Amino acid sequence: xxxxxxxxxxxxxxxxxxxxxxxxxxxxxxxxxxxxxxxxxxxxxxxxxxxxxxxxxxxxxxxxxxxxxxxxxxxxxxxxxxxxxxxxxxxxxxxxxxxxxxxxxxxxxxxxxxxxxxxxxxxxxxxxxxxxxxxxxxxxxxxxxxxxxxxxxxxxxxxxxxxxxxxxxxxxxxxxxxxxxxxxxxxxxxxxxxxxxxxxxxxxxxxxxxxxxxxxxxxxxxxxxxxxxxxxxxxxxxxxxxxxxxxxxxxxxxxxxxxxxxxxxxxxxxxxxxxxxxxxxxxxxxxxxxxxxxxxxxxxxxxxxxxxxxxxxxxxxxxxxxxxxxxxxxxxxxxxxxxxxxxxxxxxxxxxxxxxxxxxx
Ligand SMILES: [Zn+2]
Ligand SMILES: [Zn+2]
Numbered sequence: 001x002x003x004x005x006x007x008x009x010x011x012x013x014x015x016x017x018x019x020x021x022x023x024x025x026x027x028x029x030x031x032x033x034x035x036x037x038x039x040x041x042x043x044x045x046x047x048x049x050x051x052x053x054x055x056x057x058x059x060x061x062x063x064x065x066x067x068x069x070x071x072x073x074x075x076x077x078x079x080x081x082x083x084x085x086x087x088x089x090x091x092x093x094x095x096x097x098x099x100x101x102x103x104x105x106x107x108x109x110x111x112x113x114x115x116x117x118x119x120x121x122x123x124x125x126x127x128x129x130x131x132x133x134x135x136x137x138x139x140x141x142x143x144x145x146x147x148x149x150x151x152x153x154x155x156x157x158x159x160x161x162x163x164x165x166x167x168x169x170x171x172x173x174x175x176x177x178x179x180x181x182x183x184x185x186x187x188x189x190x191x192x193x194x195x196x197x198x199x200x201x202x203x204x205x206x207x208x209x210x211x212x213x214x215x216x217x218x219x220x221x222x223x224x225x226x227x228x229x230x231x232x233x234x235x236x237x238x239x240x241x242x243x244x245x246x247x248x249x250x251x252x253x254x255x256x257x258x259x260x261x262x263x264x265x266x267x268x269x270x271x272x273x274x275x276x277x278x279x280x281x282x283x284x285x286x287x288x289x290x291x292x293x294x295x296x297x298x299x300x301x302x303x304x305x306x307x308x309x310x311x312x313x314x315x316x317x318x319x320x321x322x323x324x325x326x327x328x329x330x331x332x333x334x335x336x337x338x339x340x341x342x343x344x345x346x347x348x349x350x351x352x353x354x355x356x357x358x359x360x361x
């Protein structure tokens with residue numbers, strides 16, 4: 001135990017030392033052809049600052065709490081107040097917001113900004129709101145959900161949805177050939193379970209699903225936010241817009257990219273296609289439709305929850321067997337993120353200390 005605390009103290013001290021070092025350029029463009037080390041800092045990414053609200057409870061007033069309220073507003077939990085400004089007070093309304101978030105994310109429902117909750121808040125995630133608007137209440141049961149009105153693609157069978165890439169909004173460090181392969185695989189995962197197929201076409205404006213990478217404000221009222229934070233968003237049926245944050249370090253193969261903030265492109269693509277088909281966020285942590293994703297994590301296999309949700313909309317692909325879901329589970333975490341692991345519940349500071357240690361070596 002003494003050794004543990006010595007190590008802990010060392011990490012924290014080391015973190016501060018590292019933080020005081022001169023800063024490096026934010027990003028180096030990844031080169032998928034070779035092993036690349038980037039110097040981007042986890043500690044400067046979107047939402048990292050929210051870690052300071054750990055254990056803040058009802059009745060407290062902490063400077064900057066209004067920013068955390070804006071976060072919850074962005075994801076559908078808290079309306080903008082009549083005064084147009086959020087306060088820094090942790091009031092009763094905010095407690096119910098925290099509770100709703102915990103229910104939706106499958107976390108222990110404490111109504112407090114505890115370790116599990118803060119760890120989840122700072123993780124990168126999808127930009128689509130968590131609110132289950134098909135019901136005025138948040139769901140009590142952990143499972144899949146739909147958008148308001150339960151929209152789906154209303155086409156005559158056989159349903160074939162076309163998709164296209166916006167040629168002017170691609171990322172230059174991943175070839176179009178490789179990008180095509182990733183999205184083809186992601187679409188095929190859904191096509192295997194429902195009687196819907198997907199076909200790539202060249203004509204972007206006429207495609208059902210239109211894919212592009214965008215920086216910051218890109219004209220749809222849902223701006224991206226730089227490294228990590230929001231990773232992507234897609235719109236419910238039959239809109240078809242599918243946008244990814246061009247500021248992320250997108251990875252085809254996590255073995256080849258060393259960046260601590262690399263995000264697996266196929267995992268995010270698979271998740272967003274779920275939205276395009278009509279699924280909202282699931283509260284099942286293992287599901288592809290769970291809203292957050294740690295950096296350096298691959299999560300591409302549909303789980304029973306995802307399949308149940310999408311098949312309730314479209315029916316089952318006649319060739320699909322549920323037993324095939326049990327064959328493989330390639331969800332794994334190669335990263336350092338702030339995953340909600342029972343075995344690593346020391347403190348957020350320790351996790352951040354370790355993160356910084358990696359970044360500084
Ligand atoms: Zn999402
Ligand atoms: Zn967008």
